[in-house]
Amino acid sequence: MQTKRMLMVAAVSATLILSACTAQSSNIEKKQQEESTQTETVQTEAVQDVEETAAQDSDQVQEGEETGQVEANSETDETVNETGSAEGDEVSTSEIEQVEPGLLTSAELEAYKPNELGEVMVVMYHGLGSKNSAYVRTPESFRADLNTYYEMGFRPVNLSDYVAGNIDVPAGYTPIVLTFDDGNKSNFNLIEVDNEQVIDPNCAVGIIQAFNKQHPDWALKGSFFVNGGIPFGQKDWVDYKLNWLVENGFEVGNHSYGHEDLTELDAGGIQKTLGRNVKELEERITDYKIKTLALPFGKRPKEQSLYNLVTSGTYEGTRYEHEAILLVGWKPEVSVYDKSFDPLAIMRVQSGDGDFQMIHWLDDYRKHPDKRFISDGNPNTITIPAGRAEDIKEAFTVDKNLVEYTIEPLDDTLEN
Secondary structure, eight states, rough: EEEEEEOSSSEEEEEEEEOOOOOOOOOOOOOSSSSEEEEEEEOHHHHHHHHHHHHHHHHTTOGGGGGGGOOOOOOOOSOOOOOOOOOOOOTEEEOOOOOTTEEEEEEHHHHOOOOOOBEEEEEEEEESSOOSSSSOOOHHHHHHOOOOOHTTEEOOOOOHHHHHTHHHHHHHTTEEEEEEEETTTTTEEEEETTTTEEEEEHHHHHHHHHHHOOOOOSSSOOOEEESSSGGOGGGGHHHHHHHHHHTTTTTEEEOOOSSOOOGGGOHHHHHHHHHHHHHHHHHTTTTTOEEEEEOGGGOOOSSSSHHHHHHHHEEEEEEEEEEEEEEOOOOOOTTTTTOOOOTTTTTEEEESBBBBBBHHHHHHHOOGGGOOBBBBBBBBEOOOOTTTTGGOOOOGGGTTTEEOOEOOSSHHHHHO
């Protein structure tokens, strides 16, 4: 990598190291999924698997967490500063030379501190109801979730864009992926008002739509994983809802046809439940390909031949290929640019208030904001603190430029 230019401001120096990476093809090895026995219901077998993993990272896990009902303090602190400017850094034209379009100035680097190797939350919702639990939020709580995400500087992206590295959020902000399993009616419901069908303001889509109207910079994004039959529970409106989601910025993914436990099926059964659902969804949605899968019960067979059929296969002439596969999970995922990222085993954060669920990780980010993915605002560059280039996945060096930066005091007197 070559040093492109040195940018100077009154109190910091920032060195941009811009690498025009050469195109190289690489075979991305798929690691064996070790967490395929996690389940979407709060049952002892699945939660024990989660706790065994969690215990490696924190001594806060208690045996009593097996019920998944341990409540966390959801009271909000002061929000993370969203730093939209570099006020206070007076920069003269003599101090900063012309910056290449798309690159941040040293003042912006100091203000935003981009880290595109930071963590990303893929949050797992199921439905809305009258009481919060590990997998259900009340409409009021879901509204509060969106408001907290917004105030803390998160902005939504769809799962397929995240996996493709197409992370288009403003500089200084953090991408977040909202996912909704099972195609529950509470996720997308229509009600009649004045002899007209309108979106229920208390369903998930209605709440997101209203939030977008209030905050236009919160895009209409979200990934809905549905089963076969009657997704979203209103027989006469299935096609309308599925097409409305895609036409308005959301995406639809596979959750198997009958929500079967894939570890209990043979090769034919796996291809039938996954391929049949893809076939019917693609017949319903105009010019759309299903490319993502949320594992039913979070479980995937370990035998290699069956494991591979979960990724891709064929049913009655329909070919399905899942570019991203979601686990149940319990913690934030690494950056898509991180070489350890596996698109076929993506961790999710459960949307509850309990320990090691969504509220827990938001509190953790308040205490440790440096752990988050912080965007540089440019989908075509990957900006990271200096010294971490070796952690970048090679596949992303084909068409993206890597920017490393350092921010240091000009001399010891400025520190004092």
